[in-house]
Amino acid sequence: MEKQYRLLYDENLCIGCQACSVACRVENSVPDDCYRVQVHMQTIGIFPHLGMNYERLSCVMCENPPCVSVCPTHASFQSKDGLVHIDERACITCKYCILACPYHARFVNPIKNVVEKCTFCYETRVSKELNPACVSICPTEALSFGDMHQSNAFVAQKSQKEVLLFPKAHLRTKPKVAFIPNRKGMKS
Amino acid sequence: MAYIQGRRDFLKIATSSATATIFLPGSLGALGEVALKSEDKFIRSICEMCSSRCPMEARVVNGKTVLLQGNAFSKEMGTSLCAKGVAGSSQLYDTQRLVTPLIRVGKRGENKWAEASWEEALSLVSTKLSALKERYGAKSVLFSSKTGEHYDLLRSFASAFGSPNIFSHWSSCPIAIESAFHHTFGEKLHRDFENATYILNFGHNLFEGLDIPLTKAMAQFSANVSKKLVVFDPRFSIMASKANEWYPMKAGSDLAFVLSLLHVWIRDGKYDKKFIENYTIGFDKLADSVKEKTPQWQQSLTGIDAKVVERIADEVYQAAPRCIIDWGHKATTTKAEYQRSRAILMANILMGNVEKEGGIYFAKSAERVNALAKEIVVPELNNPYPRPHVNEPRIDGAGEVGKYRFVSKQHGALTAIPDAILSQKPYPIKGWFLTRHNPLVTLANPQKIKEAMDELEFIVVNDIYLSDTAMMADVILPESTYLERDEGISKSAFKSPFYTMRNCIVEPLHQNKSAIEMMRDLAQRMGFGTHYAWKNISELRAYQAKGNVELLQTLLMRGVASFDVPPLLALHAPSVERFCERYPKSRSWVDAQGLFSHFLEHLKTPSGKIEIYCEEVEHAFSGYGVTGAVDMDVTQGYPYVLTSGKSAVHTNGHTQNVPYLHMLLSDNPIWMHPSTAKAHGLKMGDTFYLQNAIAKERATVFITEGIRPDTLFAYMGFGHDAPSLKRTHGKGMNPSKLLSLESATLCGAMITNVGVNIIKA
Numbered sequence: 001m002e003k004q005y006r007l008l009y010d011e012n013l014c015i016g017c018q019a020c021s022v023a024c025r026v027e028n029s030v031p032d033d034c035y036r037v038q039v040h041m042q043t044i045g046i047f048p049h050l051g052m053n054y055e056r057l058s059c060v061m062c063e064n065p066p067c068v069s070v071c072p073t074h075a076s077f078q079s080k081d082g083l084v085h086i087d088e089r090a091c092i093t094c095k096y097c098i099l100a101c102p103y104h105a106r107f108v109n110p111i112k113n114v115v116e117k118c119t120f121c122y123e124t125r126v127s128k129e130l131n132p133a134c135v136s137i138c139p140t141e142a143l144s145f146g147d148m149h150q151s152n153a154f155v156a157q158k159s160q161k162e163v164l165l166f167p168k169a170h171l172r173t174k175p176k177v178a179f180i181p182n183r184k185g186m187k188s
Numbered sequence: 189m190a191y192i193q194g195r196r197d198f199l200k201i202a203t204s205s206a207t208a209t210i211f212l213p214g215s216l217g218a219l220g221e222v223a224l225k226s227e228d229k230f231i232r233s234i235c236e237m238c239s240s241r242c243p244m245e246a247r248v249v250n251g252k253t254v255l256l257q258g259n260a261f262s263k264e265m266g267t268s269l270c271a272k273g274v275a276g277s278s279q280l281y282d283t284q285r286l287v288t289p290l291i292r293v294g295k296r297g298e299n300k301w302a303e304a305s306w307e308e309a310l311s312l313v314s315t316k317l318s319a320l321k322e323r324y325g326a327k328s329v330l331f332s333s334k335t336g337e338h339y340d341l342l343r344s345f346a347s348a349f350g351s352p353n354i355f356s357h358w359s360s361c362p363i364a365i366e367s368a369f370h371h372t373f374g375e376k377l378h379r380d381f382e383n384a385t386y387i388l389n390f391g392h393n394l395f396e397g398l399d400i401p402l403t404k405a406m407a408q409f410s411a412n413v414s415k416k417l418v419v420f421d422p423r424f425s426i427m428a429s430k431a432n433e434w435y436p437m438k439a440g441s442d443l444a445f446v447l448s449l450l451h452v453w454i455r456d457g458k459y460d461k462k463f464i465e466n467y468t469i470g471f472d473k474l475a476d477s478v479k480e481k482t483p484q485w486q487q488s489l490t491g492i493d494a495k496v497v498e499r500i501a502d503e504v505y506q507a508a509p510r511c512i513i514d515w516g517h518k519a520t521t522t523k524a525e526y527q528r529s530r531a532i533l534m535a536n537i538l539m540g541n542v543e544k545e546g547g548i549y550f551a552k553s554a555e556r557v558n559a560l561a562k563e564i565v566v567p568e569l570n571n572p573y574p575r576p577h578v579n580e581p582r583i584d585g586a587g588e589v590g591k592y593r594f595v596s597k598q599h600g601a602l603t604a605i606p607d608a609i610l611s612q613k614p615y616p617i618k619g620w621f622l623t624r625h626n627p628l629v630t631l632a633n634p635q636k637i638k639e640a641m642d643e644l645e646f647i648v649v650n651d652i653y654l655s656d657t658a659m660m661a662d663v664i665l666p667e668s669t670y671l672e673r674d675e676g677i678s679k680s681a682f683k684s685p686f687y688t689m690r691n692c693i694v695e696p697l698h699q700n701k702s703a704i705e706m707m708r709d710l711a712q713r714m715g716f717g718t719h720y721a722w723k724n725i726s727e728l729r730a731y732q733a734k735g736n737v738e739l740l741q742t743l744l745m746r747g748v749a750s751f752d753v754p755p756l757l758a759l760h761a762p763s764v765e766r767f768c769e770r771y772p773k774s775r776s777w778v779d780a781q782g783l784f785s786h787f788l789e790h791l792k793t794p795s796g797k798i799e800i801y802c803e804e805v806e807h808a809f810s811g812y813g814v815t816g817a818v819d820m821d822v823t824q825g826y827p828y829v830l831t832s833g834k835s836a837v838h839t840n841g842h843t844q845n846v847p848y849l850h851m852l853l854s855d856n857p858i859w860m861h862p863s864t865a866k867a868h869g870l871k872m873g874d875t876f877y878l879q880n881a882i883a884k885e886r887a888t889v890f891i892t893e894g895i896r897p898d899t900l901f902a903y904m905g906f907g908h909d910a911p912s913l914k915r916t917h918g919k920g921m922n923p924s925k926l927l928s929l930e931s932a933t934l935c936g937a938m939i940t941n942v943g944v945n946i947i948k949a
Binding site for chain 2: 013045046137185
């Protein structure tokens with residue numbers, strides 16, 4: 001692999017403001033009422049002993065992507081950098097990948113009638129050495145992104161310092177998105 | 189959380205009932221496909237999706253898609269921007285936006301309009317305003333505006349026209365803290381979140397009412413394990429979820445808690461005695477005032493254990509001066525809002541954190557930096573908006589006499605307007621000019637404001653949507669959005685000064701005009717064009733910059749101009765030393781301790797010092813010269829308190845119809861504790877009524893553990909009555925409808941906590 005991308009989501013910095021979601025919508029022309037990324041918040045505990053869960057819902061760019069293996073037309077594929085993409089021309093909207101994805105990251109674009117999801121903004125931004133739109137826009141810098149092969153990259157250094165949680169790690173999908181769990185309030 | 193909850197529950201209804209093919213007269217949709225003229229390039233400007241005015245950068249792709257992000261030339265911004273800011277393009281291309289002037293053809297408020305040319309509309313406005321002036325005098329016309337350059341512009345126009353009755357948004361928002369600062373320090377101070385180690389937060393909701401530089405600094409603070417954040421809020425807000433400790437205090441009881449903090453510090457001698465001695469007056473009066481305000485005393489008022497006060501008082505003292513007792517932007521908790529704000533300022537003063545790292549500090553404006561440096565290191569600006577003195581009394585007596593004598597006459601008390609119109613006292617009001625101001629959503633008791641508006645002969649509204657207030661107008665002037673217009677230079681200053689400028693990103697979609705163009709045109713028509721030293725925005729900018737081409741070029745290219753002035757805190761020796769190294773002439777100000785202590789001895793207060801006790805205030809409002817326990821009731825005898833606040837995706841009234849934002853949050857069900865809901869037999873999503881002496885409003889319920897059982901909460905800005913705002917019309921409830929026009933003592937602030945009953949539908 002030429003690059004080893006990682007997107008770090010720090011729950012301690014996230015305020016659930018949805019700027020990432022709107023930036024993604026504008027950058028990628030995501031159709032109305034569809035979402036490539038959202039942050040869900042949930043209050044937990046009993047008053048006044050409360051906590052809040054912040055959960056980023058999007059494609060986690062698995063190294064072992066179930067969506068790719070189930071795709072009958074190879075529309076879902078993995079690039080040389082290990083990113084999972086969808087070739088719109090080959091997609092027959094069979095929705096196998098939607099069912100296979102444990103992260104509920106995929107949906108049918110109702111305008112194009114093809115399956116879509118987060119791309120890490122590969123074409124418009126990452127391939128031009130820019131951060132994905134969500135990372136760039138985040139008001140609190142809760143997201144960081146970079147190539148883990150570069151040891152001086154912020155994302156690599158932060159990964160070293162923090163306890164990382166890989167979503168649904170037990171499925172062995174090996175996500176490229178890692179969470180830094182919330183340290184405050186009651187825990188679920 | 190309510191966003192997601194709200195979205196899931198209500199969105200489907202919204203989309204299926206939308207009649208997207210029928211366009212309103214004067215709306216963008218009525219024009220059909222719009223071709224844009226612009227190149228794919230970066231332009232830096234200032235956001236206007238809320239009032240924070242964050243520096244931003246736009247990229248226009250293929251002449252249509254406008255991608256917005258923070259302007260990284262502003263260090264505190266980086267590329268960050270909030271959901272509202274990024275959704276600016278969604279507002280720009282919203283088919284429900286107004287692009288053609290409208291003239292009322294039906295009865296007032298009936299929403300029947302004829303499209304008009306700019307010539308027709310502006311000519312009608314100038315004729316009508318001139319006629320009112322001739323017949324009833326210029327003072328018979330009110331002018332009100334949102335804050336920012338619109339306000340400077342309208343205030344200048346009003347005084348050239350001859351009316352003293354200019355109102356800003358202040359009295360429905362930050363006026364209490366502004367007044368408290370004015371009387372205590374002579375001006376408002378800023379907070380050094382970056383360097384603080386301990387922060388007490390009294391409802392300053394920076395994670396839902398976003399201002400990027402402040403929000404970012406606060407997020408870094410709260411995520412830092414070596415720092416401590418304590419949040420007081422009856423609701424489990426996002427801020428509360430990020431706190432080390434959260435206290436769900438009774439709504440409106442902040443004052444009691446802070447008074448007992450002051451009590452403990454003074455009782456134990458744990459305060460900065462040297463600071464108090466050197467820079468303040470009236471400490472003894474404060475000591476007297478809080479003598480009985482023990483931690484036990486506050487317990488029954490706040491619901492917080494006395495031991496907590498003792499512990500927190502000690503922790504803050506240990507952290508001082510790297511501690512901030514945060515006042516928030518707008519709290520308007522009770523009638524005692526002024527005293528609450530003053531108490532919080534006193535807490536900062538006792539900790540001696542003023543002009544120290546991690547404390548609070550005066551804005552280092554261009555003029556201030558130049559005076560300290562004893563040379564011009566930052567170019568100073570001309571004021572393009574002159575204000576000739578108007579020798580007429582205001583309708584609210586603001587800044588003059590009566591209960592609003594301490595309310596700035598530059599800002600006025602909005603809540604006084606309906607009574608003044610209806611009673612015709614002190615004199616008849618006949619017209620109202622509103623620019624980007626929507627009191628029928630954002631001000632208390634809109635029912636009564638509407639009644640008052642009905643009495644007026646002429647109302648003109650500048651807005652980009654056909655808002656609730658615009659619906660009451662005779663003429664609507666549709667402004668170009670902030671992405672389509674140039675403006676003048678804005679001054680900003682934190683520890684060092686900088687300027688920002690709004691630059692046009694795309695050509696106006698349909699010959700829309702900016703407010704600057706409209707007002708300049710009207711002034712010309714009405715015979716006072718010579719009031720201004722400029723004829724158009726280019727001339728305005730050139731005049732303002734005093735012909736400084738380099739400054740203008742920087743602002744055009746970068747949207748922000750800073751001048752590499754070292755950040756300055758007058759009582760922080762290393763920063764004073766850096767300042768002196770850069771500007772050697774400033775060394776003559778330095779005292780024996782290496783500080784600019786003279787700075788704190790010549791404040792804009794009557795005594796020149798920090799005024800813990802204000803003689804002038806005490807004289808007019810007995811018991812208000814020093815902070816103390818007064819007027820703390822918020823329930824007015826009702827069993828529940830309805831509180832309100834912002835969500836991160838909406839403002840107080842403007843954004844609910846913006847497509848991308850409506851998609852995220854389209855309703856504001858009322859937060860209610862499960863035990864309260866159970867007591868009233870309510871289940872999630874049920875309809876019920878909120879009722880008090882002012883109104884009975886229908887609402888739906890959002891049941892959550894995240895609120896006190898005696899408190900209810902609503903996101904502001906919903907419940908629009910204007911049918912032209914098709915997406916948001918009829919959704920949610922407007923908490924303003926339950927609020928009283930009676931304002932907070934002395935400062936004239938609208939009070940946004942109110943007692944209510946819950947009545948089952």
